[in-house]
Amino acid sequence: MIEINNFSKAYGSTLAVNDLTFAVPSGQILGLIGRNGAGKTTTMRALSGIIPSGAGEFMVDGFSLSDAPLELKRRTAYVADDPRLFSDLSVEQHLKFQASVYGIQKPADEIRKLLELFELESKRHSAASTLSRGMRQKLAICCAYLQAPTALLLDEPMTGLDPHAIRVLKDTIVNRAAQGCAVIISSHLLAMVEDICSQILILDCGERRFWGSNEEFKQRFAQSENNDSNTLEAAFFSSLTELGQDLASTIHGSTGSADRHSQNIDSITQQ
Amino acid sequence: MELVFPKVLNHLLWIRFQGKLKRWFGGFQSPRRRLITLIGTVLGIIWVSQAVIGILFRKAAEHDSMVRLSAVALTLYVFWQVLKTVTRKPFEPHEWTDAEKEILLAAPISPHQLVSFRLTGLAVGTFVKALFVSIILLPDLPIWPIGFIGLFLGLVFIEFFRVCFELIFMGISPRLRWVCRGSAFVMLLGPIAIIWYRTLIVMNSAATQDLPMSILLFKSILVEMNAIVSSKIGVGVLSVMASFSEAIFTQAFSVAGLLNLLKITLITGASGALVYRLDQWSRLRAKQQESLAVRKGSLGSIGAFSHASASMARIRVPLRINGMGAVAWRQLVGAYHYRMTLSISLGIPAVLCWCPLFLDSNPEVTLVSVVGGLLFYSFLLLPSALVLDFRRDIDRFDVLKSLPVATIWLAIGQLATPVILATGFQAGVLFVATVFSSIIWSQAILAGVILVGFNLLIFTGENLIFLLSPYRRNQEGLDVFIRTVLTFTGKGIVFAVAVSALLFWATLSVLIVSSLGLSAGWAVALFCAGLLLMMGTVEALLLVGLVRLFDRFDPSEDCPALN
Numbered sequence: 029m030i031e032i033n034n035f036s037k038a039y040g041s042t043l044a045v046n047d048l049t050f051a052v053p054s055g056q057i058l059g060l061i062g063r064n065g066a067g068k069t070t071t072m073r074a075l076s077g078i079i080p081s082g083a084g085e086f087m088v089d090g091f092s093l094s095d096a097p098l099e100l101k102r103r104t105a106y107v108a109d110d111p112r113l114f115s116d117l118s119v120e121q122h123l124k125f126q127a128s129v130y131g132i133q134k135p136a137d138e139i140r141k142l143l144e145l146f147e148l149e150s151k152r153h154s155a156a157s158t159l160s161r162g163m164r165q166k167l168a169i170c171c172a173y174l175q176a177p178t179a180l181l182l183d184e185p186m187t188g189l190d191p192h193a194i195r196v197l198k199d200t201i202v203n204r205a206a207q208g209c210a211v212i213i214s215s216h217l218l219a220m221v222e223d224i225c226s227q228i229l230i231l232d233c234g235e236r237r238f239w240g241s242n243e244e245f246k247q248r249f250a251q252s253e254n255n256d257s258n259t260l261e262a263a264f265f266s267s268l269t270e271l272g273q274d275l276a277s278t279i280h281g282s283t284g285s286a287d288r289h290s291q292n293i294d295s296i297t298q299q
Numbered sequence: 300m301e302l303v304f305p306k307v308l309n310h311l312l313w314i315r316f317q318g319k320l321k322r323w324f325g326g327f328q329s330p331r332r333r334l335i336t337l338i339g340t341v342l343g344i345i346w347v348s349q350a351v352i353g354i355l356f357r358k359a360a361e362h363d364s365m366v367r368l369s370a371v372a373l374t375l376y377v378f379w380q381v382l383k384t385v386t387r388k389p390f391e392p393h394e395w396t397d398a399e400k401e402i403l404l405a406a407p408i409s410p411h412q413l414v415s416f417r418l419t420g421l422a423v424g425t426f427v428k429a430l431f432v433s434i435i436l437l438p439d440l441p442i443w444p445i446g447f448i449g450l451f452l453g454l455v456f457i458e459f460f461r462v463c464f465e466l467i468f469m470g471i472s473p474r475l476r477w478v479c480r481g482s483a484f485v486m487l488l489g490p491i492a493i494i495w496y497r498t499l500i501v502m503n504s505a506a507t508q509d510l511p512m513s514i515l516l517f518k519s520i521l522v523e524m525n526a527i528v529s530s531k532i533g534v535g536v537l538s539v540m541a542s543f544s545e546a547i548f549t550q551a552f553s554v555a556g557l558l559n560l561l562k563i564t565l566i567t568g569a570s571g572a573l574v575y576r577l578d579q580w581s582r583l584r585a586k587q588q589e590s591l592a593v594r595k596g597s598l599g600s601i602g603a604f605s606h607a608s609a610s611m612a613r614i615r616v617p618l619r620i621n622g623m624g625a626v627a628w629r630q631l632v633g634a635y636h637y638r639m640t641l642s643i644s645l646g647i648p649a650v651l652c653w654c655p656l657f658l659d660s661n662p663e664v665t666l667v668s669v670v671g672g673l674l675f676y677s678f679l680l681l682p683s684a685l686v687l688d689f690r691r692d693i694d695r696f697d698v699l700k701s702l703p704v705a706t707i708w709l710a711i712g713q714l715a716t717p718v719i720l721a722t723g724f725q726a727g728v729l730f731v732a733t734v735f736s737s738i739i740w741s742q743a744i745l746a747g748v749i750l751v752g753f754n755l756l757i758f759t760g761e762n763l764i765f766l767l768s769p770y771r772r773n774q775e776g777l778d779v780f781i782r783t784v785l786t787f788t789g790k791g792i793v794f795a796v797a798v799s800a801l802l803f804w805a806t807l808s809v810l811i812v813s814s815l816g817l818s819a820g821w822a823v824a825l826f827c828a829g830l831l832l833m834m835g836t837v838e839a840l841l842l843v844g845l846v847r848l849f850d851r852f853d854p855s856e857d858c859p860a861l862n
Contacts, residue, residue: 079854080853101703125628127616128622129703129704130703
C-alpha cells in the first residue's frame with residue numbers, strides 16, 4: 029500500500045506540489061493525470077526517494093521514507109519517463125546489477141523470462157548506450173519488474189514502446205496489481221488509463237483536483253456536461269472547464285489562496 | 300546564392316552566449332551554490348590580481364629564448380592535439396553536442412554553413428584564450444597588438460589543424476588508423492626516451508652529484524630539450540610554429556615582420572579552407588566505407604559487444620555486500636571498457652616514477668624518490684584519469700538515489716574502483732621498483748599501505764568537491780573557472796596543511812621516543828601509527844561530509860544543465 033500525506037515541494041519560489049494527500053491500496057492501480065508541470069513526476073520522484081521531499085510523509089507497506097528509507101526503496105520500483113541507464117553495462121549486466129542491489133536470490137530464470145517477454149533476448153549483450161528509445165524503456169521496465177516491488181511507479185511508461193510491448197506492459201501491470209502490488213501510472217494516454225486504472229487522481233498546478241474511482245470521475249464530469257460519450261477522455265475534457273475556473277480563481281481571484289501558497293513555500297524552505 | 304554564414308547561426312551564437320551568462324547567474328540561486336560561487340569569485344579575483352601584479356612587476360624575458368620556447372610550446376600543443384585525436388573514441392571532429400545534433404544537423408542548413416558555424420565557435424573561444432595569454436605575456440611582447448594577433452592566429456591554426464587531422468583520421472581505413480596511432484606514440488615517446496637517457500647520464504656523472512636532485516633533474520631536462528630543439532630535425536619540426544612565434548615577439552614594424560604576419564594569416568586561412576574540403580571528403584569516405592562493409596556483409600548487429608565484452612557479461616551476479624559490491628562492480632565494468640585509455644594514462648606516470656631507479660643512489664633515497672613521484676602523480680593526475688565514481692554519474696543520480704543502499708555503502712562502493720585502480724597502479728610501480736633495485740621489501744610494503752590511505756583521501760576529497768559544485772565533463776564557462784579556482788586553492792591548502800602536519804608529527808615522534816629512551820625504530824613505528832590514525836580520522840570526516848552532501852543532493856535542482 030502506498031500512502032502520501034500532506035506532501036509539498038517547492039523549487040526556489042515555485043510551489044511544485046501543494047499539500048497532496050492520497051493512498052493506493054494493494055492491488056489497486058492509480059492513474060495520475062494532469063497537464064505538463066502539474067507535479068506528477070515530482071510526486072513520484074519524491075516517493076521513490078530521488079528528490080528530498082519538502083514536507084509530508086511517504087509510506088509503502090507501512091514503511092516511512094523518513095524512518096525506514098531502505099525498506100521503502102526495497103519495495104518500490106520507479107520507471108522514469110526517460111530512463112537513465114548505465115552506458116557501460118549491457119542489458120544482461122543491468123539486470124544482474126539490479127538483482128544484486130535488491131538482493132534477488134537466483135535471478136537467472138526471472139531474467140530470462142523478462143528478456144523473452146519484452147523481446148530483449150537478441151539484445152542481451154548489447155550496451156545500453158546503443159539501445160533505441162523503446163528498448164531502453166523496455167529494459168527499465170524489466171529492471172523494475174525484476175525487483176518484485178510492492179509499489180510500482182510508472183512515469184509515462186508507454187513512451188517509445190512498440191504495440192506488442194504496450195500490450196505486454198498493460199497485461200503485466202494488471203497481473204502485478206492482481207498479485208497485490210500497488211501501482212501508480214502517470215500518463216497522458218487516457219484510453220490506457222481508463223483501461224487499466226481503478227482510481228484516478230487529477231493534479232493541477234501541484235494541487236489535488238480529484239481523487240476517486242474511475243467511475244466516480246466519469247459520473248461527475250461526463251454527465252455534468254451532458255456528454256454522450258461515456259469515456260474517461262470525454263470526462264477529462266469536460267472537467268477542464270471546472271478545473272480551469274478553479275485555477276483562474278487561484279491565480280487571479282482569491283488573494284487568500286496566493287497567501288496560502290507563499291506560506292507553504294516558507295514552511296517547506298524552513299524544513 | 301548560399302550564404303557562408305546564415306543569420307540564424309549568427310543569432311544562435313549570440314543567444315548561446317546569453318544563455319551561458321544566465322546559467323552562471325542561476326548559480327547564485329540556492330544558498331549553498333551562492334556561497335560557493337561567492338568564495339570562488341573572490342578567490343578568482345585574488346588569483347587574477349596576483350597574476351596581474353606579477354605580470355606588471357616582472358622583467359621581460361630574453362627575446363630569443365622566448366621565441367624559441369614559444370615555438371616549442373606551440374609545437375607540443377600540436378602534438379597533444381594529435382595524441383588526443385588518435386586515442387579518442389568515437390571520432391567527433393566537430394564535437395557537436397546532442398542538442399546541436401538533433402536541431403542543427405536536421406535544420407535546412409548546408410554542411411558548409413555548419414562548418415562555418417563550428418569554425419566561428421572555435422575562433423571565438425580561441426580569441427578569449429589568446430587575450431588571456433597575451434596579457435600574461437605582456438612584458439615579453441614588444442608590440443602587444445601584433446603579439447596578440449600572432450597568438451590568436453597561432454592558436455586558431457592549431458584548432459583548425461586539429462579538426463583537419465580528426466577529419467583525415469575519420470576518413471582513413473582502420474588499418475591506417477593503427478599506423479597513425481603507432482607513429483604518434485613513437486613521435487611522442489622517442490624524444491622523451493632520448494631526453495631521459497641523456498639526462499640520466501648527465502645526472503650520474505660525478506661532477507654534478509653535489510646539486511639537489513630535483514634541480515639537477517629539471518636543469519638537465521632543459522639542457523637536453525634545448526639540444527634536441529637545436530638539432531636539424533628539431534629546427535625542421537619547429538619551423539611552422541616558429542613563424543607564429545616570430546610574429547608574436549615582433550620587435551619593430553618592418554617589411555619582414557609584416558610579410559611574416561601575412562604568411563601566418565595565409566597559413567591559418569588555408570587551414571580553415573582545408574577544413575571545408577576535408578569535411579566533404581570525410582563524409583564521402585564514411586559513406587564509401589559503410590557501403591563497402593554492407594556489400595562485404597562484415598557488419599555485426601547494432602550495438603553488439605565484442606567477444607571479450609560478451610565474456611564479461613557471463614560473470615555471475617556480483618556480490619551485494621550491503622549494495623556496495625554491486626555499485627563497485629558497475630564502475631569496474633566501466634573501467635574495463637576504458638582499459639586502453641587507462642593503461643596510457645597510468646603507463647606514462649609509471650615510467651616517470653621508475654626513473655630514479657636508473658640513478659646510483661642508496662635504497663632509502665630511491666624509495667623516497669619513487670614514492671614521492673607516486674604521491675605527486677597520484678595527487679595531480681590520477682583524480683582526472685580515474686573518473687570512475689560520482690563524477691561520471693551526474694546523469695544517473697536518480698538511479699543511485701532510488702537504490703535500497705545506505706548512502707555510506709553507496710559512497711564506499713562508488714569510491715572503491717578508483718581507489719583499487721590507483722592502489723594497483725602504485726603497488727605495481729613499487730613492486731617493479733623493489734625487484735629492480737635495492738629497496739627493502741618491508742619499507743616498500745609499508746609505503747604501499749600508507750598510499751592506500753592517501754588514495755582514499757584523494758578520491759573522497761575529489762568527490763566531496765564534485766558534490767559541492769557538480770559539473771559535466773567537457774563543460775566550459777565561468778562556473779568552470781570558479782570551480783577550477785576553488786579546487787586548485789583547496790588542494791593547495793590541503794597539501795600545505797598535510798606537509799606541515801607530517802613534519803610536525805615526525806619531529807614529535809622523534810622527541811617522544813628519545814624522551815622515553817627507546818631506539819630509533821620505535822620513532823618510525825610511532826610516526827607510521829600516528830600517520831595512519833590521522834589519515835583515518837580525516838578520511839572518516841570526509842566520508843561523513845560526502846554522505847551528508849549526497850543525501851541532501853537534489854537532482855532536480857543541483858544537476859548542472861546539459862551543454
